[in-house]
Amino acid sequence: MKFGIVVSEGPYTHQASDSAYNFVKAALAKGHEVSRVFFYHDGVNVGTRLSIPPQDDRQIQAQWTALGKEHDLDLVICIAAAQRRGLLDQNEADRQGKDANNIADGFRISGLGQLIEMSIQADRTITFGD
Amino acid sequence: MSEVIKKFLYVNRKAPYGTIYAQEALEVVLIGAAFDQDVSLAFLDDGVFQLTKGQDTKAAGLKNFSPTFRALGDYEVTKLYVEQESLDERGLTLDDLQDIQYEDEDDDYEEKPSIIVVSRAEMANVMADQDVVLSF
Numbered sequence: 311m312k313f314g315i316v317v318s319e320g321p322y323t324h325q326a327s328d329s330a331y332n333f334v335k336a337a338l339a340k341g342h343e344v345s346r347v348f349f350y351h352d353g354v355n356v357g358t359r360l361s362i363p364p365q366d367d368r369q370i371q372a373q374w375t376a377l378g379k380e381h382d383l384d385l386v387i388c389i390a391a392a393q394r395r396g397l398l399d400q401n402e403a404d405r406q407g408k409d410a411n412n413i414a415d416g417f418r419i420s421g422l423g424q425l426i427e428m429s430i431q432a433d434r435t436i437t438f439g440d
Numbered sequence: 441m442s443e444v445i446k447k448f449l450y451v452n453r454k455a456p457y458g459t460i461y462a463q464e465a466l467e468v469v470l471i472g473a474a475f476d477q478d479v480s481l482a483f484l485d486d487g488v489f490q491l492t493k494g495q496d497t498k499a500a501g502l503k504n505f506s507p508t509f510r511a512l513g514d515y516e517v518t519k520l521y522v523e524q525e526s527l528d529e530r531g532l533t534l535d536d537l538q539d540i541q542y543e544d545e546d547d548d549y550e551e552k553p554s555i556i557v558v559s560r561a562e563m564a565n566v567m568a569d570q571d572v573v574l575s576f
Contacts, residue, residue: 316574351464390467394460422471429572430444430475437575 312343314432316425318439320352321370322363327356330438331373338381346384346428347374349417351439354392357385359414371414378416385417386424446571447478452487454576457502462490465576466508473515480570481512484523484563488530491522491537491555506538513542518554525560 315334319326334344349356361371378385387397398406399413413419429435450469454461472479483491490506497504512518520540527533534557543549558566567573 318576350468351460391464422468423474425468425574426448426472426475426477429448429574430446430477435572435574439575 311337312345312431312433313337314345314428314435315347316435316437316439317347317349317353317356318351318437320355321361322367323352324440326438326440327353327370327374328368331370331377333436333438334383335377344381344383345432346386346424348425348428349385349387350391350425352395353439354387354395354397357387357392357414357417358397358412360412375414375416383416387413387417387419388425389419389421392419445476445478447480447569448472448572448574449480449482449567449570451482451484451567451573451575452490453485455486456490456495456506457497457500461576462487463503463505465574466505468574468576469512469517470508470515473512473517479517480519480521480566481517482521482523482563482566484526484560486526486530488522488526488532488537491520491540492532493536493538509538510540512540513554516542518542518544518552519556520554521563521566522555522557523560523563524557527557 315330317327317330321327337344356371356374363369398408398411399419400411403411450465452462452465456462491509495504495506540554541551542554544552
């Protein structure tokens with residue numbers, strides 16, 4: 311089965327991104343396909359490379375980056391939600407005249423159309439949120 | 441834009457202000473309208489407050505996005521399901537909601553109401569009938 315995944319709550323504050331991560335990992339292990347993971351609302355904060363969680367806690371961003379690399383996952387951060395919350399790639403930083411970017415390796419920033427497209431193409435769209 | 445037409449339901453469960461869910465849900469609806477899918481919206485729990493008329497956000501310093509609901513017809517988003525029990529539980533009636541209409545191009549562009557009040561049991565059927573349910 312082809313899954314599309316939505317993560318709509320922020321890391322550490324909420325379990326949504328952990329549950330999504332565990333689901334994606336389990337689905338892939340069972341031979342399913344995950345066509346895209348779309349981060350929306352505070353979920354976009356999963357994709358900052360500047361977070362420094364305590365060493366004895368799970369490393370949410372690093373986990374996603376590693377899983378993404380292993381399975382060539384399309385990890386998409388919503389641009390409208392990201393701009394509000396200060397999450398930028400270099401392209402956006404240049405375009406908006408900001409002095410830095412903070413997007414983590416393996417994530418990309420794109421529009422809400424990616425969420426709709428994902429939902430059209432996937433067999434199931436699953437939201438992890440509140 | 442796509443040959444597949446799926447039934448999309450956007451479920452609005454939160455009050456319009458206080459959290460960003462309602463506003464960012466509406467942004468998804470507006471972008472999604474470009475994909476020519478079969479779109480419905482559902483309003484339940486505190487989500488029914490999103491459709492109330494006379495919203496004034498000045499004192500709170502927030503953007504009042506409620507007029508956008510009246511423009512949804514122009515985006516061919518014409519089915520707004522509102523749960524009766526959620527209205528009742530909050531002391532609201534249909535008269536408290538904005539008059540949201542669309543022009544029916546299959547019926548000489550007659551203006552018709554977009555809001556469809558349904559019972560909780562009927563809402564379950566609406567949800568069961570969808571291909572994609574995005575909940576906010």
